[in-house]
Amino acid sequence: MEGIKGAFQIMRPLNGLGAAIGVLIGAVASGFLFTIEKNLFNVLICFLAAFLTASAGHALNDWKDVEIDKINCPERAIPSGRISRNTALILTIALFVVGDAIIFLTKNIQAILILLIGSVFIAAYSLKFKKLGFIGNITIGMLTSFCLLLGGAALDKIEFSLWAALLAFVMNIGREITKGVDDYVGDKEEGVKTLAVLFGRKKGSYLAVLFLIATIILSPLPYLFQLYNEIYLFIALGGVDSIMIISIILILKNPDSSENAHFVKRILKLGMFIGLFAFLLGFPGLLLPDSNPFRNITFPW
Template identity: 35%
Template structure:
């Protein structure tokens, strides 16, 4: 059970769905075998990323999240490290089945990025946040490439990048206690919780701006545009109003989950609209 729980199966499923969505959004004519291979590859690499992140975060998680698999002693650090490397390599090997050199390249790059992020870049100011946002956005691009058409998937990737940045900034605020103890130089540690909340508004504004931009460039139908503003824009504004009124750790965790739900809602609406 620990081997399943540590890979965050729901998150890995979301990664696989993101690849499928990127492929579907890029073209209605699908290369099914390549798309499925891409989805499995991305999920495995993401799983490896979660495990290696827990491995390098063990000292911090003892303070911030003691109930996780490694701090709770349900798996040894050595086992976790081997498991992570195994998942990365299987993910890379599966990417070969896409028969697309760009997909294989992204699989290799993302495995390296996730490893280096967990090892040292996570504790650096802003760089780690941007790398995670790239990794999230790249899943949609990965899907588009597997279907030999990446142009349209860039639209969704831009949203994913901004949503992930919001969640990264909020997560930094949530983990600020353990990060300070372990000397991590995250953006939240450097600027403080109040300022990081303000900074996290920037990608939210970009999301709202992108919705308007894609509509006025005739990439969204009017009905889709209205639904996005009602079910995505308005709730997103509400999240930050709530966060400013109640800037405590429990609020950060709640808003992080709601932001993920908000992105899921955006994807559903765009899927229906297409």
């Protein structure tokens, strides 16, 4: 019983469920509610595959960090002895293998490639990239966006989830850099090469601002490219961009403050959730008729 409990603890099923829900959001934002009967099987397979591979990543992370956890978190499953390190490694491999195998049931090359590439980056992050600061930030942004892309790929509608994934990627990098400013002292002691550690908290904060500005610039494009309706535009501009602007102002007022960065990091997470709702509710025909005036315009690009 202790072994089973330990296995669940290193898998962190709630975090894995978060990744799986990201797939579902990507699917709904790509029109899944209009094609449930046709695409239900593929969406369920992608949902389960994302859960398994994310859980594998969490287990691998605990396997890799066992020596650090013996000091900092001795109550965790491996250092406490509830599960052995060898068993944790076997569980990690099994989760990766099953997750990567079942995705082939979709017979969808986009979904297969997204999950397999994602699995490689999950493993790379736990084994190496986590300590490399900005590379780790980019990896987290990619993995977040991959969940959304996988949902769109399950429907062969990746062009819809692509915008959600791009905005999530850019905003997440800004948030991760801000998180590095917040964690500056601990990261410096642990030798984590965040931008804040390499260049100082102030420059790290300014770099985070660039990604938040990029999020604002990108936010109306899904509407202008005729993919989402006025509900998306209203939530994106009124909700997401407002939070981006508030975050930018707070950062610029006090770029050296870890406490300020901690607060900004939290409200940026709220901005991410609002952004997901924008894509969910703004799909054409879901709550409003397909009324985007740009839908009849051919753009030169």
